[in-house]
Amino acid sequence: MTADAEQTWGSTLDSVVVYAQGALCRRLARGTVPPDGRLRVTGLPRSLDPGSLRARVLRSPGVRVTEARVEVGAEPLGTGTPDALRREVERLRDEGAAARGRRDRQLGLIEEVRGLYPAPPPRRREEPHRRTPVDAWLELADFVDERLAGLHTRLAELEEALLRVEHGLSVAADRLARASTDAPSAHVETTVSAVLRLDGPGGTAEDRELELELEYGVPGAVWVPAYRLTHRQGDDTGRLVLRASVAQRTGEDWNGVRIALATADLRRRTDLPRLRSIRIGRRQPAPAPSGWREPPAGLADLFAGYAAAGPRPATTAAPASAGSAPVAAAAGGAASAPVPPPLAPPPPPPQPAPQGYGAPPAALPAPGGAAPDFAQPRRLQPGGGPRGGGGFGMAPPPAPAAAPAAPAAPGRAAPAAAPAPSPAPAPAPPAGPPQPSNAELDYAALVLSGPDEHSGRRGRLFPGAPSDPAAAEYRRRAEAVARLPLPGHAARPRESAGSFDHRFDAAARADVPSDGTWHTVTVADLPAGLRTEYLCVPSVEQTVYATLVLSNATEQALLAGPVEVTVGDDFLLTAALPTLAPGGVCRVGLGPAEGIRVSRRTNLHESTAGLRNNTTVLDHRVHVELANRLAKPVTVEVRERVPVTSEPDVRIEERADWTAPETGSGQERHAPGTRVWRVDLPAGGTAALDGRYEIRIPAGKALVGGNRRS
Structure with a gap:
């Protein structure tokens, strides 16, 4: 397939789904299919994952994509390229x-x-000292x-x-x-395109107007949620806007695309596990993987004549004279007899067969020798070839017997025969069918080794060199956005989402350049329940604080992130919003409420009780007064705390109308012994609250002078 025989289509980026790290891009291309069904779609970024490319035909039944692969091309930049x-x-x-x-x-x-x-001139020894005029010194200075x-x-x-x-x-x-990384960074522009082949009902999709969808994954995109809460003073309604801070360095600008935000992990596998049946009885061999088959029987004889012809003549070596023979100098200065040149090169030493598709037989036959017996059963083993595992083939043959020792030269003693080393036991091949890797299953990237390769690779398929060696560097630069410092109060979506995954679709198209900095994208308006409440803990601080109770009224969780609170037309503060499940409630502080006053007084009375006055009674009384100076009725929650004991003899009796706060899933956590008053104050009204509790301590456990408390 050549570039001249392919029709080129342009493509436009339509939508992007940004995951916790990485993104899934969707491009659209339109055009007329050529007669042979081959076409090339351009516009893909350099950082894309080639294994994630997917292509399909939209709104055209019967036409399908039968081949899709990524190709990288380069061409010089024009003079008008903006740089x-x-x-x-x-x-x-x-x-x-x-x-x-x-x-x-x-x-x-x-x-x-x-x-x-x-510098005065040199003075001779017999000459007297000379006088230098001062004017010359001053003029020089x-x-x-x-x-x-x-x-x-x-x-x-x-x-x-x-x-x-x-x-x-x-x-x-x-x-x-x-700046955006969408522009070329060198004088040579590298283009990444998808080469497709379409087939229709009759074999090809000739002369049809079609629309294609390309989907591919890219690294180098992250996002964190953010919110904007608008509240009107004196009103129980508000507006919660979900926004997202998006940063990407994928190598292409996202201009006018539909953006969706997901909390899932793009690299996590989502395919279902293959459940194999367990049978009791005779063991059955596991089926071989699809695409693998036994090597052909005549693969060894295919290169026998090529091997017998000898190596190619060297083009740089000097020609030897006729009748010359190599002469080796002896150790004692005498030359040994000339050795005639061999008629054929010696066979290469046996090597273990590398693993690959279409493995050769266990041993190559010698010229004129008997062919190996292919009828004998052979065991398959995965990986482990001389190049570190590429493909699958036969188990390596057993080591050949040691060759007979060469005869000793005349006039020399024969060396002592060295004991033959005991052959090491061959490792047992792993059980089970072959397990090809992703590179070996990419049939479009497999390369057939030629006859110049060694005997273990001739005529076999191996993964070729990557089409774009610089793609790894582009991906490494793109993944640097994952180390960007987060905005204030922001949290990673993968951390705040917990064990659930959520997706948020933006209501309008947005622009996000590929510059590796944070950009704010408005996602949607969320329905949220809002009401204003006032809270005070007078035992700690006699100040009433205004709080905004926010409830999640959506079917999705609100992830943790910063929320900008605006009251009326004035920006108030930026707070941290926790993760809220559907129906969850949280409080957002709005600061002190100057229109509501609170005061607290306490009184302690100590006495004894019992038949013999053997019980010390500590009577605590609390008096709280509230005054509303606002022009509207308010609800104030007053919190107090009573002691908590773990001694069975020490009793605490409460004599007040306060209540314990509600506890349960999704409720606010409170300290032990917390008690709550909820008071409705009209505009300009006041209220008084009285609380009382008694601590009864046996005399044997009371501390002398230790019961005085405020």
């Missing part, structure tokens, strides 16, 4: 180098002028000062220019680093 940021960085880098060179030369001139000093002043002024200008260039270079480099 302004990179050219700007290169220009500023050159200007910075030139400005730095001018500054260094100016510093050199300053050092030269600074080194000027008067004035010259040096004037020259240095001018040079330093010029140096300040050069350093300022260098600082401006370095600042511009840092800004341009930062813009280039944050």
